Amino acid sequence: MSLTVTGTIGIDTVFTPDGQHRENVLGGSCTYFAAAASFYAPVRMVAVVGDDFPPDFRRTIARFAGVDTAGLEVRRGSKTFRWGGRYQPDMDHRDTLYTELNVLTEAPPPVPDAYRDSRFVFLANTHPAVQIGLLDQFPGRRLAVADTMDLWIDTARAELELLLTRVDGLVLNFDEAERFTGLRNTVAAGRRLLDFGPRFVVVKKGEHGAILVHRDGIAALPAYPAERVVDPTGAGDSFAGGMMGFLASSRDTEEPTAFDAVRRAMAHGTVIASFTIEAFSLDRLASLTRSEVDARFSEYQRMLRLH
C-alpha cells in the first residue's frame, strides 16, 4: 500500500574515526528512508532542496526503483540543507561540525495532491509543528509514525506532545527517550511515552539494536553484528525505511499497528540498516540487490531462532 515519507534531503560532510571522510555527499533522513523502503514497497518523497542541489544526487535517488520523486521540490533561489559531522570512536555518538539549515527554515514543501491518499506516512525528524502540518495532509492514512530528536524535546516540547496524540508510532534514539522522560531504563521510558498517545514506541540503540515498547508487549532485537562500520550516518532512517516499507508491503488484512507486525518490521529495518553503514552516503544501498537483502535476513532469522 502507498507509503509517503516527509523529511530532509541534505548534502553531508562526514568524518569517521578511522581517518576517512567524505565531503558534500548525498544525505538526509528522507533520502535514506526512501532508499531503504524501496526494497519493500513503492515510496513517495516529500522534501525540498535548493537550486544548488546536484542533478547527480537526484539521479541517484531516482535510480532506486519505486521511489517517486514527484514530491521533491527544487526551490529557486534557495539553498539545500547542509550538515557536517564527526563520529566519535564509539561510532554511536557524533559531533556536529556545522548545520546550514538553509531551505529548511522556509515554508515546508507542498504535498502533491496525488500523495494525499497515502495509507502509510512517516514523518522524519523536523520541527513537530511542521510534522503536524504535514500529517494533516494525509486524511486517508492508516499508519502514521514520526521520528524526532533532542532539539525538539528541548525547544518544542508542547508541540511534540501534541504530535504524539496524533501518530500511531514514535521512533527515537535511546538517549532521546531518556531526555524526553527523565527515565534511564528504555522500557520504562517507552511506557511513559505511550502515555502521550501513540500505540507504540521504537527506541533505536545503534549498534545495540532496538526496543519496541507497544501497548501489547515489549520486544528487543539486536543489531546485525557488523564487523566493519564505515559510516553510521543514515542507519536510523534506513531502519525506519525498512520497517515502514515492510509494513506497507503487508497484506491489507493485517493490522499494521499490531505488536507482532511492528516487531517483525523492525527486523527488516535492522537488516537494511546493516547495509547502509557499510559505506558512505547511499553508496551501499545503491549497489544492494534484493537477493543480498534476503540472504542477510535469513541469516538474521537463523541467528535468533531458538526453537
Added chain:
Amino acid sequence: MSLTVTGTIGIDTVFTPDGQHRENVLGGSCTYFAAAASFYAPVRMVAVVGDDFPPDFRRTIARFAGVDTAGLEVRRGSKTFRWGGRYQPDMDHRDTLYTELNVLTEAPPPVPDAYRDSRFVFLANTHPAVQIGLLDQFPGRRLAVADTMDLWIDTARAELELLLTRVDGLVLNFDEAERFTGLRNTVAAGRRLLDFGPRFVVVKKGEHGAILVHRDGIAALPAYPAERVVDPTGAGDSFAGGMMGFLASSRDTEEPTAFDAVRRAMAHGTVIASFTIEAFSLDRLASLTRSEVDARFSEYQRMLRLH
C-alpha cells in the same frame, strides 16, 4: 553431565542508583554461577571462604537443589573476600568502593578428587595463573570456559594469553574485549581473541545483550528487556551459569562447543540473568521456580521468532 565452577564467594555491599543499598550480603562469581546453573544441571563448587563466613549464607547456597558444596572450603583463621560497589546511573558501570581480597590472596582451594572427572568446567574470574592451575585438575574435561577481567588484562597479560591457548571458550565484558585487543568493534575484537586459541568468545554487553564470536559464525542476542533493574550484581556470572548449565544438560551426543549449541545456551543464560537483577544478592534466584524460568524463556523465544 558433570559441571564444576571455580570462583569466588564474597560478602558484598552494594549501592544502586535509586538510593537503595544492601550491606554484607551474599555474593561472588561462584555463588551466582552455581545458583543459575542449578536450574539446568547439577553443579559442583570450588571456592574458599574464611571462618567469618556466615552459616546462613552457606545454607542459602545449599538450598539450591543440585549445588554440591563439598568443594567449598572454610579456611580457619582466614577472612572471606569482601567487595563494596556503587552503580552509576546507567547500571552498566560501577565504582568499586573497597575490595578486601583476604583469603583470595592465599593458596587456592583444593579441587576434591571426586570433582576431577568433571566434563564441564567454568573458571570464573581470578588470576589467570590460578585459573590454569585449576584447569589442570580436570583431566577429563570436555568443555572449559574462562571468564576474566580488566585487572588481569593489564597486569597478567602473558598468563592470560597462555590461558587462552588452554580453554575452549572465553567470556568477558564488552569493554574488556576492547581493552584486550584495542579494537572497539565487538565482532572484530572477538575475532582477534580467537587468534589466541579458543573456539569461541562470548562478549557480554549488560543491558544490551551479548555477542558470540565463534570460529563457525557470529551471533548477537538481546538482553531480556527488563523494566526494573534493582541490582545488576551477578548478572554476568548468572548468564555464564545458565549458559554452562544448559550445555551440561545437553545430550552426550551433542558437541558442546558447536556454534549453535553455544548460541542457544546463551539464550538460557540471558533469561536466568534477567531474574538475578530483579533483586539484591541471590534473593530472586532463591525464590525462582522452574516454571517461571520456562515461561520467560518461551516469551524470549517468541520475541525473537521471525518465521
